[in-house]
Amino acid sequence: MESTPNSFRNQPDERGHFGDYGGRYVAETLMPLILELETAYRAAKADPAFQAQFDDLLEHYVGRPSPLYFAERLTEALGGAQVWFKRDELNHTGAHKINNCIGQILLAIRMGKTKIIAETGAGQHGVATATVCARFGLPCTIFMGATDVSRQQPNVFRMKLLGAEVIPVTSGAATLKDAMNEALRHWVANVEDTFYIIGTAAGPHPYPELVRDFQSVIGREAREQMLSRTGRLPDLLVAAMGGGSNAIGLFHPFLDDADVKMLGVEAAGRGLDREHAASLAGGAPGVLHGNKTYLLQDEDGQITEAHSISAGLDYPGIGPEHAWLKDIGRVEYTAVTDDEALDAFQLLCRTEGIIPALEPSHAIAAVAKRAKEMDRDAVILANLCGRGDKDIFTVADALGVEM
Amino acid sequence: MNRLSAAFAKGRPAFVAFITAGDGDTAANLDALVDGGADVIELGMPFTDPMADGPAIQAANLRSLGAGTTTRDVLMIANEFRERHPDVPLVLMGYANPMIRRGPEWFAAEAKGCGIDGVICVDIPPEEDDALGPALRAEGIDLIRLATPTTDAARLPAVLEGSSGFVYYVSVAGITGLQQAATDSIASAVARLKAATDLPIAVGFGVRTPDQAAAIARVADGVVVGSALVELCDRHGAHAPEHIRALAASISEAVHAAKREPA
Secondary structure, three states: OOOOOOOOOOOOOOOOEEOOEEEEEOOOOOHHHHHHHHHHHHHHHOOHHHHHHHHHHHHHHHOOOOOEEEOHHHHHHHOOOEEEEEOHHHOHHHEOHHHHHHHHHHHHHHOOOOEEEEEEOOOHHHHHHHHHHHHHOOOEEEEEEHHHHHHOHHHHHHHHHOOOEEEEEOOOOOOHHHHHHHHHHHHHHOOOOEEEOOOOOOOOOOHHHHHHHHHOHHHHHHHHHHHHHHOOOOOEEEEEOOOOHHHHHHHHHHOOOOOOEEEEEEEEEOOOOOOOOOHHHHOEEEEEOEEEEEEOEOOOOOEOOOOOOOHHHOOOOOOHHHHHHHHHOOOEEEEEEHHHHHHHHHHHHHHHOOOEOHHHHHHHHHHHHHHHHOOOOOEEEEEOOEEOHHHHHHHHHHOOOOO | OOHHHHHOOOOOOEEEEEEEOOOOOHHHHHHHHHHOOOOEEEEEOOOOOOOOOOHHHHHHHHHHHHOOOOHHHHHHHHHHHHHHOOOOOEEEEEOHHHHHOOOHHHHHHHHHHOOOOEEEEOOOOHHHHHHOHHHHHHOOOEEOOEEOOOOOOOOHHHHHOOOOOOEEEEOOOOOOOOOOOOHHHHHHHHHHHHHHOOOOEEEEOOOOOHHHHHHHHOOOOEEEEOHHHHHHHHHHHHHHHHHHHHHHHHHHHHHHHOOOOOO
């Protein structure tokens, strides 16, 4: 283990490395564009006008700040620590994804790019991308695995309503990682005019950094709200992780608060000894999609298929900053099975009148376990990163209910 | 003079041929390429996520992995090739993850032991050279970098620094096997590269026919053909070697006969 750094918040280094992770593992064709993106992002970050436009859209278009909510009946039901939720499921489009899309499309416009592409798994990032493209009048192409297209028809229709072209990807297993491969192939052939809005805090530098920065609005708001509501910081932060963008967005502003513990929750699928999507718990470091990070892979470095009941967590990698935070021990990571997430989904419906997405249901399942082990005056803050309307068919199917 | 530099010093343009390891009877396919006159062989290491490849080579990767090809199989194919063809340069081409999975030193040592002359890794740009480059150089294996139409003058020195063997010029901003660039733009790009390095320049991506190959051979030191050969593995199955031999022969004849245009 490395020695403790002075701050956990000054990663990555100038080469885009978070410790050993991250970096820019891309084909030469993309390298100049990646470097141009980094330069443009540095300039945008330093430009008060860019920040002001981002903040304005988050307030008036997305509906931020999202509320901080004390889940009184869930707390009672669990009989331990107080459970608070950051309500990012109340954002426009129903999840945290839009925060990042707003930031990236402003960057795309600033760079003079005229076409937008994105990958999507369950369709949430695709819908968020299609939304901002409609808002700014830019043509939008979404790459989506053919398997996901057929099992996520409502989101496919939403994207089309918003004016996006949805391209079903048939290569590989025809799911999220294949959609990302195809988006990268399209990008390589269209580097001059096309901006790729990556949906999570992964990919080649500077994507992990800029996605984190755009999503950090979650943690900044939560920290301020928690201090003003309770006069203290939470004892434990909890967030679900696919690529890890909502988790890093919540965690990052708290990383230097030594007394705040953090728990990232991966998808254990049918169990860590069976099919799952827990790259940190069950993977090993490697290189995919432009960055070095923990990956689900075999002994030859071939990428293996991820499984989770939550399509949004169904990815065989993880953002590189999480890989680093795991290795240095600043954040604890755990994994929750499909069944545990389904139980948590129903628990939140009945105790709080909130239908959560299956992604944060994983976080809620972890909260349920930890709250019981903590004192009643302790405070847990979990990110409710998406609403569950999109998941009711999956849940009905899993519960054996015919609709 | 090593095998690779010798292949580019025959006083004529070189034909560089690519096929994917483990896709069909690879030993027979490789022998067919040599019989057909290929000067340099690129052996593709299959990967589940070949992000820079078009449909033909993607499918070849999946066929190979579907048949159970492992890294050890690829190395064994290389080793047996080296025993049969002591003088034909052999280059492994693929993606970072399978190459570094057991550590770059392991990979470099194994490759050396199998008589590999050079390595092309699509997704390790000079910025991430540490991931593989030092281990290859320590074994005396050439790291062959890619230059592309987007590689500008400011970047080119970084790409060439630490490159050896030859430089692979990717003639189009895109993926393998699809469109071909205009010969004029290739000629000016090769001239730009030539002004910056003494290494031979081989040009690939989208080269499918003897005529296309000959046009490029007039302005470059070598021509790379991949997808058109790989498609023959798919189309002809067990009979692929005879078709590969025929296409290789017609391309190598066209390439070798091409008269170099004055720069």
